[in-house]
Amino acid sequence: MHIGKRLQKIRNSFGLNRGNMAKNIVSYPHYCQYETGKYTPPDDILTAIANKLNVPADYLLNYQKLDSNLKQLLASLKTSIDKSELTEAERIINEIKAKYPYISSIYQESLFYLLQSSNFYKSGKKNEAFSMLANELLLIEVAKLEELPLEFQETYYYMQALDHYFKKDYEMSYNYYLKQLPLINNGISKAITNNNIALALYKIKKISKAIPFAEEALNLHLREQQWEKAAGTHNLLGMLYSEDNNSEAAMRNYQMALGLVGTFILHHLEDKILNNIGVEYKEAGDLANSIEYFNKSLEKKIEYGLDTLVTYRSIIEIYLEIDLEKASETITEARKKINKEIDIYHLKVLEAKYNIKNNNLELYEQLMEESIGYFLKNKMWNYVLPSSEEFAKYYKDLKKYKQTSYYYELVIDAYKNIKGE
Numbered sequence: 001m002h003i004g005k006r007l008q009k010i011r012n013s014f015g016l017n018r019g020n021m022a023k024n025i026v027s028y029p030h031y032c033q034y035e036t037g038k039y040t041p042p043d044d045i046l047t048a049i050a051n052k053l054n055v056p057a058d059y060l061l062n063y064q065k066l067d068s069n070l071k072q073l074l075a076s077l078k079t080s081i082d083k084s085e086l087t088e089a090e091r092i093i094n095e096i097k098a099k100y101p102y103i104s105s106i107y108q109e110s111l112f113y114l115l116q117s118s119n120f121y122k123s124g125k126k127n128e129a130f131s132m133l134a135n136e137l138l139l140i141e142v143a144k145l146e147e148l149p150l151e152f153q154e155t156y157y158y159m160q161a162l163d164h165y166f167k168k169d170y171e172m173s174y175n176y177y178l179k180q181l182p183l184i185n186n187g188i189s190k191a192i193t194n195n196n197i198a199l200a201l202y203k204i205k206k207i208s209k210a211i212p213f214a215e216e217a218l219n220l221h222l223r224e225q226q227w228e229k230a231a232g233t234h235n236l237l238g239m240l241y242s243e244d245n246n247s248e249a250a251m252r253n254y255q256m257a258l259g260l261v262g263t264f265i266l267h268h269l270e271d272k273i274l275n276n277i278g279v280e281y282k283e284a285g286d287l288a289n290s291i292e293y294f295n296k297s298l299e300k301k302i303e304y305g306l307d308t309l310v311t312y313r314s315i316i317e318i319y320l321e322i323d324l325e326k327a328s329e330t331i332t333e334a335r336k337k338i339n340k341e342i343d344i345y346h347l348k349v350l351e352a353k354y355n356i357k358n359n360n361l362e363l364y365e366q367l368m369e370e371s372i373g374y375f376l377k378n379k380m381w382n383y384v385l386p387s388s389e390e391f392a393k394y395y396k397d398l399k400k401y402k403q404t405s406y407y408y409e410l411v412i413d414a415y416k417n418i419k420g421e
Helices: 004-013 019-020 028-038 045-053 057-061 068-082 086-100 106-122 126-139 142-147 150-166 172-183 187-205 207-223 227-243 246-264 266-283 287-301 307-324 324-338 341-357 363-378 381-395 401-419
Strands: none
Touching: 004 019, 019 028, 028 187, 028 324, 045 057, 068 086, 068 150, 086 106, 106 126, 106 150, 126 150, 142 150, 150 187, 150 227, 172 187, 187 227, 187 401, 207 227, 227 246, 227 266, 246 266, 266 287, 266 307, 287 307, 307 324, 307 341, 324 341, 341 363, 341 381, 363 381, 363 401, 381 401
């Protein structure tokens, strides 16, 4: 681990270019080779740079020296984060910042950044977590990662997996989780990573591969008596078995999840589970039970102030097939409950479908044009695609080929943007 990346990072923090950094200390070409790691700067050069920037000389001179007290604090911090003891983790972070405004060891400084990033994530501060991951880990040579201690590698792979997951690069996320998994030395973290692997695989539709990871996560959660996480994994298993066309196993897991919710008062999970049971009944063609569970989910979402559109949409889609009067009533009710701009346009698509079933073609066309226009303006390609495809087919049936061509072109554009072409 060389000093070059730290020199680059500290130089950038002072807003200096390489020429300004080298001025009156060393030649520009020599300084550049220090940053690239080709040469190791002598102590007198590092001392001169420290004096120029008014930072402690130890910060540049002792970049490979580990601090034993800091090592213990970092170990305690990692343990607290792994156990989700976030108040204690925050206390340790503040203690380290107070005692070590400059951490001499590049390795220990990088580990501290990694752990802070992990703590941000577990505290629900995702933007701060990934910003720190991107901006503060310039000190680490990724090519030499395997030379670093295992606890560093494990946390690094975990944060990279999370980062890629939230960038929707699920395949890369899965690969990082696989690297992390054998390095984990406690049951709670191992359960979480198995669960996250299953989620990543679910996203890329590798369902049969995901199920064993979710089952292992569940076993570990139960062994560690992590009841809330066990309920969440039961719910995930229900979704996986549903995708795998195993309705019996899906329902069994949903009911187990509801049992844990009731026993351990985990009501914040209840709306998702009830909604998924509604989906399962809908897939089985049992529309009466489906509506019953969707309505139960809706009640919980309204009670806790959660987003209701997904459940309203599910109910409306059923009523559009069996009871247009109920569909109209539910659309009116939903219009009063939703307030996000995007949800209003999703509801307009449903309202358009209601109007075409009532042969009100003029209003159908108006609502579809408004909705697709909004999705297109905001580059919401996942919504442009199905709406434009439906609208193109509608115009094709009417033999209005100019409009048909326009909306099929939108379908192609949306598909290309989704695929990143």
